[in-house]
Amino acid sequence: MTWEPVIGIEVHVELMTASKMFCGCEVAHGGQPNTRVCPTCLGLPGALPVTNRAAIESIMSIGLALGCQISPRSVFHRKNYFYADLPKNYQISQFDVPVCHDGYLDIEVDGAARRVGIERAHMEEDTGKSIHIGLGGRIHAAERTLLDFNRSGVPLVEVVSRPDLRSAVEARAYAQELRSVIAELGVSDVRLEEGSIRFDANVSVRPEGSEQLGTKVEVKNMNSFRSLERAVGHEVERQTALLESGGSVVQETRHWDEESGVTHSMRVKEGSSDYRYFTEPDLVPLVMSPEWVAGLGARLPEMPAERRARYLSQGLAPSTAGVLSGLDPGLRAVYDDAVLSGASPQAAANWLTGEVVAWLRRSEADGPLTGLDGPNLAELIEMVDDGAVSSSAAKELLAGIMSGEGGPREIAERRDLLQVSDVGQLDGVIDSVLAENPDAVGEFRSGEEKVVGFLVGQIMKATGGKADPRLVNQLLREKMTG
Amino acid sequence: MAAGLADAGRLLRSGEITATALLEEALGTASRTEAQLHAFLTIDSEGAREAAAQADADFADGVDFGPLHGIPVALKDNLCTRGLETTAGSQILAGYVPPYDATVVERLRHGGAVIVGKTNLDEFAMGSSTENSAYGPTYNPWDLSRVPGGSSGGSAAVVAAGSALLGLGSDTGGSIRQPASLCGVVGMKPTYGTVSRYGLIAFASSLDQIGPFTRTVEDSAIALSTIWGHDPLDSTSYAGKYPDPVAGLERGVDGLKVGIVTELSGEGFEPGVEAATGDMLGRLEKAGVQLVEVSLPTFEIALSAYYLIAPAEASSNLARFDGIRYGLRVEGPTTEELMARTRAEGFGPEVTRRILLGTYSLSAGYYDAFYGQAQRVRAAIQEDFARAYDLVDVLVSPTSPTVAFEAGARTSDPLAMYLSDICNIPANMAGHPAMTVPIGLDDSGLPIGFQVMAPPLGEQIMYQVAAEVERQAAFVIAPTAVQVAR
Numbered sequence: 001m002t003w004e005p006v007i008g009i010e011v012h013v014e015l016m017t018a019s020k021m022f023c024g025c026e027v028a029h030g031g032q033p034n035t036r037v038c039p040t041c042l043g044l045p046g047a048l049p050v051t052n053r054a055a056i057e058s059i060m061s062i063g064l065a066l067g068c069q070i071s072p073r074s075v076f077h078r079k080n081y082f083y084a085d086l087p088k089n090y091q092i093s094q095f096d097v098p099v100c101h102d103g104y105l106d107i108e109v110d111g112a113a114r115r116v117g118i119e120r121a122h123m124e125e126d127t128g129k130s131i132h133i134g135l136g137g138r139i140h141a142a143e144r145t146l147l148d149f150n151r152s153g154v155p156l157v158e159v160v161s162r163p164d165l166r167s168a169v170e171a172r173a174y175a176q177e178l179r180s181v182i183a184e185l186g187v188s189d190v191r192l193e194e195g196s197i198r199f200d201a202n203v204s205v206r207p208e209g210s211e212q213l214g215t216k217v218e219v220k221n222m223n224s225f226r227s228l229e230r231a232v233g234h235e236v237e238r239q240t241a242l243l244e245s246g247g248s249v250v251q252e253t254r255h256w257d258e259e260s261g262v263t264h265s266m267r268v269k270e271g272s273s274d275y276r277y278f279t280e281p282d283l284v285p286l287v288m289s290p291e292w293v294a295g296l297g298a299r300l301p302e303m304p305a306e307r308r309a310r311y312l313s314q315g316l317a318p319s320t321a322g323v324l325s326g327l328d329p330g331l332r333a334v335y336d337d338a339v340l341s342g343a344s345p346q347a348a349a350n351w352l353t354g355e356v357v358a359w360l361r362r363s364e365a366d367g368p369l370t371g372l373d374g375p376n377l378a379e380l381i382e383m384v385d386d387g388a389v390s391s392s393a394a395k396e397l398l399a400g401i402m403s404g405e406g407g408p409r410e411i412a413e414r415r416d417l418l419q420v421s422d423v424g425q426l427d428g429v430i431d432s433v434l435a436e437n438p439d440a441v442g443e444f445r446s447g448e449e450k451v452v453g454f455l456v457g458q459i460m461k462a463t464g465g466k467a468d469p470r471l472v473n474q475l476l477r478e479k480m481t482g
Numbered sequence: 483m484a485a486g487l488a489d490a491g492r493l494l495r496s497g498e499i500t501a502t503a504l505l506e507e508a509l510g511t512a513s514r515t516e517a518q519l520h521a522f523l524t525i526d527s528e529g530a531r532e533a534a535a536q537a538d539a540d541f542a543d544g545v546d547f548g549p550l551h552g553i554p555v556a557l558k559d560n561l562c563t564r565g566l567e568t569t570a571g572s573q574i575l576a577g578y579v580p581p582y583d584a585t586v587v588e589r590l591r592h593g594g595a596v597i598v599g600k601t602n603l604d605e606f607a608m609g610s611s612t613e614n615s616a617y618g619p620t621y622n623p624w625d626l627s628r629v630p631g632g633s634s635g636g637s638a639a640v641v642a643a644g645s646a647l648l649g650l651g652s653d654t655g656g657s658i659r660q661p662a663s664l665c666g667v668v669g670m671k672p673t674y675g676t677v678s679r680y681g682l683i684a685f686a687s688s689l690d691q692i693g694p695f696t697r698t699v700e701d702s703a704i705a706l707s708t709i710w711g712h713d714p715l716d717s718t719s720y721a722g723k724y725p726d727p728v729a730g731l732e733r734g735v736d737g738l739k740v741g742i743v744t745e746l747s748g749e750g751f752e753p754g755v756e757a758a759t760g761d762m763l764g765r766l767e768k769a770g771v772q773l774v775e776v777s778l779p780t781f782e783i784a785l786s787a788y789y790l791i792a793p794a795e796a797s798s799n800l801a802r803f804d805g806i807r808y809g810l811r812v813e814g815p816t817t818e819e820l821m822a823r824t825r826a827e828g829f830g831p832e833v834t835r836r837i838l839l840g841t842y843s844l845s846a847g848y849y850d851a852f853y854g855q856a857q858r859v860r861a862a863i864q865e866d867f868a869r870a871y872d873l874v875d876v877l878v879s880p881t882s883p884t885v886a887f888e889a890g891a892r893t894s895d896p897l898a899m900y901l902s903d904i905c906n907i908p909a910n911m912a913g914h915p916a917m918t919v920p921i922g923l924d925d926s927g928l929p930i931g932f933q934v935m936a937p938p939l940g941e942q943i944m945y946q947v948a949a950e951v952e953r954q955a956a957f958v959i960a961p962t963a964v965q966v967a968r
């Protein structure tokens with residue numbers, strides 16, 4: 001029997017708002033423990049939450065970018081469970097009326113496009129962090145647990161996909177694409193290593209062709225795209241093997257172990273499935289007016305998929321379009337401006353994804369590009385096309401531009417990098433070299449190709465290396481043939 | 483002794499008394515009565531003396547922060563006070579000192595009020611007799627063998643005895659009005675959302691509302707004017723225009739329509755209470771009101787619905803008391819065990835009962851039958867009220883079916899205790915304002931309260947009627963069981 005994997009992904013995204021979800025404490029990474037806290041995010045008696053409007057705008061933008069419906073009215077619920085780093089022992093979350101629902105995300109795997117349904121995106125607050133000390137940091141063996149509430153109350157958006165993914169590779173592609181969409185919106189720093197974006201996978205398998213869903217297992221603790229792909233792949237294999245050997249899958253939560261490359265069953269918390277959700281009485285319902293939604297929709301940036309499609313329509317190779325789309329907005333703006341200034345899209349993209357990125361990496365410049373803009377990149381490309389500079393000289397020019405030395409032509413003149421492309425001037429040099437080598441024409445006409453190389457070399461020497469070698473080659477052949 | 487805070491304010495400004503003298507009188511009363519009443523959990527003599535001295539200096543400098551400036555105030559111990567122990571009457575918060583002031587406390591401090599101390603209450607405001615306090619019960623100043631009512635029994639007793647001219651309490655299902663009635667003082671629950679809940683240790687968030695205990699109706703209106711108003715720290719705070727509660731006090735009641743709630747009489751209501759209520763209705767009619775009998779059938783089921791909603795919210799609100807960050811901690815081999823032991827030891831039996839009840843009613847499979855159904859009843863109560871207020875300006879009833887009952891009489895019978903608040907709970911369920919005014923004593927000399935209810939933000943007309951009730955009753959607050967004046 002062939003087994004079909006059915007995968008859904010839940011993504012938690014920490015928003016990068018100035019303050020926390022329900023209090024005025026700053027949202028930041030690092031720093032001393034328990035320094036960004038107040039009565040509300042510590043769950044002190046009597047403290048109350050107040051909704052952060054900026055966080056609601058962020059989740060609405062995420063929803064709009066994912067083609068979701070924005071609920072005109074949405075409510076917060078309390079999700080009740082006891083945990084030491086959850087200060088109120090309930091999490092303010094959403095239950096049956098999330099801010100966003102019914103959207104989609106288009107992904108591409110091996111050149112094939114797939115549309116993945118988004119069930120919902122809801123707003124909630126993050127928990128604090130437990131740090132287990134002693135005996136290897138394992139929770140049940142820890143000698144003591146330290147609590148840091150700096151993260152407590154940080155706005156968290158949970159995006160839940162439909163079970164539309166059919167392979168580990170697709171799961172990874174979905175996660176990466178979702179991350180790039182959120183990065184594009186600028187609402188989160190989406191740093192995997194900081195936990196700003198976290199992925200859980202719901203994995204089941206079923207006989208190919210079956211419409212029924214198999215028993216699903218939730219897989220947690222993947223901290224990179226690679227580990228997400230490995231974990232899902234492993235879980236699919238594990239379930240398939242289990243079913244093929246006549247066993248059955250248990251509905252549970254499993255923990256991915258990066259080192260051993262397998263998933264482990266987590267202890268099932270008693271009663272953990274009953275969160276006793278009820279409407280949060282300390283908060284009033286959210287009302288998302290059509291004007292508010294429309295205003296945010298109008299301010300949405302171009303999404304990565306739209307951008308790739310636009311690049312393809314400009315004639316870029318698919319691989320270049322993908323790489324260019326992933327560059328930072330400053331570099332993409334240079335591309336757009338260069339094309340507007342008349343540069344060939346592929347040439348502009350090649351420069352940006354090749355030399356420019358390499359130069360930036362070498363110089364470790366993170367900040368704005370000092371001298372590079374669309375018009376001077378277009379001019380540089382034109383100079384190369386016209387043979388005004390050699391390709392090696394062009395690279396030198398680019399470095400000059402980026403170091404802020406000026407425009408390409410200006411730098412080429414100052415550094416004496418322009419090639420002789422004047423036919424009249426080259427004619428005389430070619431004639432005198434041919435005169436010095438009377439046997440050459442005969443050898444060429446009898447099929448001795450290598451003589452051309454020798455002659456070009458002589459001509460380049462006579463011009464001090466500044467002649468355009470392509471032009472010299474062309475003129476030389478014309479003379480010898482003619 | 484001043485007749486109330488308005489009277490004291492006049493004396494302070496005319497220079498006849500000082501804030502310090504007023505405070506010393508209050509502290510003197512407290513020291514004479516506390517051994518019998520046990521109405522305070524904390525008396526902050528030092529802080530109060532500093533505040534009173536500051537008020538006197540302010541008055542000397544011609545600085546006047548308004549009607550509560552220099553007035554001795556007592557706060558129910560579920561209101562957070564920066565630097566002053568706040569226990570909510572629970573062992574689980576023994577020794578807890580909040581790092582911040584509740585919004586109402588901040589408003590009182592800005593108004594120059596002198597905070598005398600923190601008053602006793604049923605643990606986490608759950609109860610109707612102040613016998614559920616982990617720190618021992620409070621007794622009624624009119625009869626020391628009887629309860630003061632609850633849960634804000636401490637504040638009611640303090641104001642009746644005169645150890646403060648203003649007490650603040652919280653009213654989730656009658657916790658201001660019922661003890662005010664049993665102690666013979668004025669108690670008022672404002673429209674839900676008009677007084678900030680920020681810093682009030684939550685019992686049932688959708689029902690809790692802070693309000694004043696005073697010796698006169700005018701004092702109540704004046705105190706309300708200071709403590710209410712929009713607060714950006716409370717999302718449920720009302721942000722619109724607030725009525726002026728004082729404006730109608732002298733207006734009289736001629737031409738007003740007063741609705742008598744038919745469901746709040748008969749079985750379970752003491753004859754003395756019914757007689758005093760009937761007498762007051764007659765007086766009001768003579769004063770010019772048109773009496774209308776109004777039936778609100780949902781009042782019969784309000785109590786049951788309340789005992790599903792309030793414990794449900796409480797079960798979640800009280801989850802934070804886990805021994806991890808503050809308050810009592812009972813160590814255990816695991817975090818879960820630490821939490822379980824702390825809660826088992828820290829909560830009293832009534833709190834435990836309500837947490838279990840609430841946890842059950844929110845559980846999967848029961849939610850709709852219990853909590854969901856109770857919310858539908860709540861909507862029906864609001865509709866009932868709305869229909870009634872189409873016919874009348876205010877609704878009236880006894881505040882409590884009985885006068886103060888014997889201490890211990892209902893402690894072993896939760897249902898009998900729950901029935902104490904039968905007249906009060908509908909206003910909480912609807913979020914409407916309601917208040918009680920003392921109208922007389924029964925044959926055994928115990929105070930009887932008269933309840934006035936009004937539509938949301940109807941505080942002005944409610945006070946207008948309450949002021950007439952007060953004039954008609956001419957009730958004198960002179961508790962007989964304690965020595966209240968020199």
Ligand SMILES: [Zn+2]
Nearest residue numbers: 023025038041
């Ligand atoms: Zn905070």
